[in-house]
Amino acid sequence: MALNVTLKTSFTNDMEPANYTDVPQIPMRSTLAVGLSSLIVCFICLATVLGNVAVIYAIANTRKLREKPSSIFLINLSITDLSSALFVMLAAFIYISLDLDRVNTIWCNFVCAMNYCLIIVSMMTLAVISVDRLISVLYPFKYHDIVTKGRVVAVIVFTWIQGFIFGIAPAFQGWVHYDYWEAICAINWHREPRVGPINYVIGAFALCFIVPAIVILVCYTVTIRYAKISLRNSIPASASSSSIQNNNVEVRKHNKDGYLGLKTITSMLVVVAAFFICLTPFSVTKLIKVITNDSYNVPPYVNLWAAFFGYLSSMVNPFIYGILRPDFRRAYKKMFHRMMGRQSYHLHETTMIFYSPVNIISKQRRSQHNRSLYR
Structure with a gap:
């Protein structure tokens, strides 16, 4: 995307026209850049909505996934990604499509608060x-006593309260402005005095990113270690009890559960890695602006692409589940078959009931018929 030579005045929402002469000017997006950027944001937004709706639908309609208290965490993660698509990405799509250089202050504050809140959650x-995951490996027999649905919901509520508090703080302080090239409402790092925004960033970064990152690193390191030890210890048991059929079945089931557990852990590790990778460009550009106290040290299109990468963090999770988790693959396939075969299924079932007495088709044959539709 080549830069257009036309310049546009950069200003915050509360600047008066009389002050424009002292404000630096930035290049406008070309018509081609506006079109391509709009398409990219639109694609990411649609993929995020469809993918996360599929995750929620798969969990809600799959008994094994629905019965796990931990699945509520995945639903919460999908809800945050969906909200990001509907409030943040959709807003960015409108800003870019209309090539806006100014946004209503109240709306800008709302979008900024939502963006920060959702990232923190x-x-x-x-x-x-x-x-x-660590509790499930260390205390497999007490897991359901420790991780109850009530405690899971309480923890989720706490994450939203923390995200809400940190999200609305910049808006209440009047630090928010619209960044033309990032196409996002964010903190104006260069507004004087800078002490407030800088202290806020340090506190939010420490409590909402550093501490969770340390927890993630420690928990997954210990979890993978114990999971591998548990899986390795089950192999000799298989050899020593090979003459006893019941024990063999038990060991095979244990091995299968162990492998599935490792796949679940691996999928979540990839989700975490993808989250950090996608947000790294966005975070680095922000850090450069804060350190140098100059927004123009970062090239305009670098700002834009950094924002695009940040949006990808909300899009990739459903695809990671589908690739790395067999339970989600089966749920996706079942959902797809239901969507493709629902009309023909209901038509066939109605015809069968109309032409045949109810007692002719036994319950066993009917269940076999239903299973054959989803193979």
Whole structure:
């Protein structure tokens, strides 16, 4: 995307026209850049909505996934990603499509608060999931006594309260402005005095990112270690009890559960890695602006692409589940078959009932018929 030579005045929402002469000017997006950027944001937004709706639907309609208290964490993560698509990405799509250089102050404050809140809730949820995985490995027989639905809901509520508090603070302080090239409402790092925004960033970064990152690193390191030890110890048991069929069945089931557990842990590790990778460009550009006290040290299109990468963190999770987790693959396939075969299924079932007495088709044959539709 080549830069257009036309310049546009950069200003915050509360600047008066009389002050424009002292404000630096930035290049406008070209028409081609506006079109391509709009398409990219639109694609990411649609993929995020469809993917996360599929995750929630799969969990709600799959008994094994629905019965796990930990699945509530995944639903919460999907809800935050969906909210990001509907409030943050959709807003960015409108800003870019219309090539706006100014946004209503109240709306800008709302979008900024939502963006920061959702990022924090996602980060905290990933940390809580790592603790949940550690408990499942260290205390497999007490897991359901420790991780109850009530406690899971309480933890989720806490993550939202923390995200809400840190999210609305910049808006209440009047630190928010619209960044034309990032196409996002964010903190104006160069507004005087800078002490307030800088202290806020340090506190939020420490409590909402550093601490959860340490928790994630420690929990997954210990979890993988104990999971591998548990899986390795089950192999000799298989050899020593090979003459006893019941024990063989028990050991095979234990091995299968162990492998599935490792796949679940691996999938969540990839989710965490993807989250950090996608947010790294966005965080680095922000850090450069804060350290140098100059927004123009970062090239305009670097700002834009950094924002795009940040949006990807909300899009990739459903695909990671589908690739790395067999239980989600089966749930996705079942959901797909239901969507594709629902109309023909209901038509066939209605025709069968109309032409045949109810007692002719036994319950066993009917269940076999239903299973054959979803193979």
